[in-house]
Amino acid sequence: GQQVMQIPQYQHVQEGEDFTTYCNSSTTLSNIQWYKQRPGGHPVFLIQLVKSGEVKKQKRLTFQFGEAKKNSSLHITATQTTDVGTYFCALRSGTYKYIFGTGTRLKVLA
Amino acid sequence: NAGVTQTPKFRILKIGQSMTLQCTQDMNHNYMYWYRQDPGMGLKLIYYSVGAGITDKGEVPNGYNVSRSTTEDFPLRLELAAPSQTSVYFCASSSPWTSGGIAYEQYFGPGTRLTVT
Numbered sequence: 001g002q003q004v005m006q007i008p009q010y011q012h013v014q015e016g017e018d019f020t021t022y023c024n025s026s027t028t029l030s031n032i033q034w035y036k037q038r039p040g041g042h043p044v045f046l047i048q049l050v051k052s053g054e055v056k057k058q059k060r061l062t063f064q065f066g067e068a069k070k071n072s073s074l075h076i077t078a079t080q081t082t083d084v085g086t087y088f089c090a091l092r093s094g095t096y097k098y099i100f101g102t103g104t105r106l107k108v109l110a
Numbered sequence: 111n112a113g114v115t116q117t118p119k120f121r122i123l124k125i126g127q128s129m130t131l132q133c134t135q136d137m138n139h140n141y142m143y144w145y146r147q148d149p150g151m152g153l154k155l156i157y158y159s160v161g162a163g164i165t166d167k168g169e170v171p172n173g174y175n176v177s178r179s180t181t182e183d184f185p186l187r188l189e190l191a192a193p194s195q196t197s198v199y200f201c202a203s204s205s206p207w208t209s210g211g212i213a214y215e216q217y218f219g220p221g222t223r224l225t226v227t
Contacts, residue, residue, distance in 0.1 A: 006152075033215070042200055042218040043153070088152060090216075096141055096160050097168065098216065100153040 004091055006101035014109050019076040021104035023089030032072045033090040033098065034063060043088060046074075079108045111136050114219035116201050122225045123191040131186040131222050133201030141204045142184040143216065144168075144176065146197040153200065159184055191226045198223050 005024045013019050023032065031050045035043040047056055049065035049072060056063045060083075062075040076083055086105045090098040117132045135142065140161050145153040155168030159178040173195060175187040184203075188195060202216040 035216075042221050043202075043216075044218070045215045048215065092214070096214075097143075097155060097158060098214070099155070099169075100145075102152040105150075 004089065004099055004101040006089055006104055008104055009102065010105045010107075012107045012109060013079050015081060016078050019079050019083070019106055020073055021087050021106075022071065022073050023091075023101050024071045025091055027070070029069045030092050032065060032092075034072075034074055035088045035090060035100075036085050037088065037103075038085040041085075046087075076106075079106070081108050081110055084108050113137065114201055114203055114217050116199075116219035116222050118222060119220065120223045122227065123188075125191060125193065125226060127191050128187070128189050129191070129224075131188070131199055131201075131224075133184045133186065133219060134182050135184075135201075135203040135217070135219075136182065137203060137205070137217065138181060139203035139205040139217070140181070141214070142178065143202045143204075144174070144184070144186045145200045145202065146170065146195075147200060147221075148197050156186065156199075188224075193226050196224060196226045 007022050033048045034046040037043045047063050052069050053067045054065040060077045064073045086103040088103045089101040093099045114135045143158045144156040147153050154170045156174050157168055157176040159165045162178050162181055165176050165178055178184050199222045201219040204214045204216045
């Protein structure tokens with residue numbers, strides 16, 4: 001079945017440093033979604049990417065979809081303590097379902 | 111709109127007991143999902159529904175049952191609880207076309223933290 005590798009599993013950064021998490025699929029994707037889950041909270045939708053090579057920005061967050069539509073990345077510039085949490089990618093599986101990656105847990109040291 | 115609501119927030123079950131986790135959404139979404147999240151892990155799909163009367167299994171359905179009699183409600187039933195079912199359970203809903211125009215964006219409830227001892 002479809003497999004979703006997300007790396008790294010954990011990342012500790014000093015406040016102000018950059019952070020990147022990667023999501024890799026074994027199959028070509030129709031689209032990919034990214035979610036953020038704060039500690040003790042629930043996942044919250046961040047963005048969806050659809051087109052090959054697509055790049056979208058939300059303030060300090062930059063999302064990219066690979067040219068072959070098999071991988072994606074989320075980059076945070078100059079991290080802040082509010083960025084703490086776990087970032088998940090989610091890949092569509094069939095028409096209605098999504099498979100979530102294992103997540104990257106980000107800790108930001110002030 | 112309240113969005114997706116889940117009850118209870120917390121529950122402790124003894125091995126072999128049964129319970130129903132409630133999930134309600136007021137966004138008129140067709141699609142609803144149940145996930146479980148074990149400590150430090152990702153989300154695993156238990157069951158999903160694409161409309162009232164239609165349900166299907168996800169990745170980890172064993173030990174669970176669902177029903178969908180209305181658009182709004184999607185309860186998850188645990189029969190004969192086992193320690194392996196200790197987890198946080200999230201309900202989510204989505205629609206092909208949301209107000210933001212993003213297909214299949216999922217809205218999650220706050221979760222139910224279940225412990226089976």
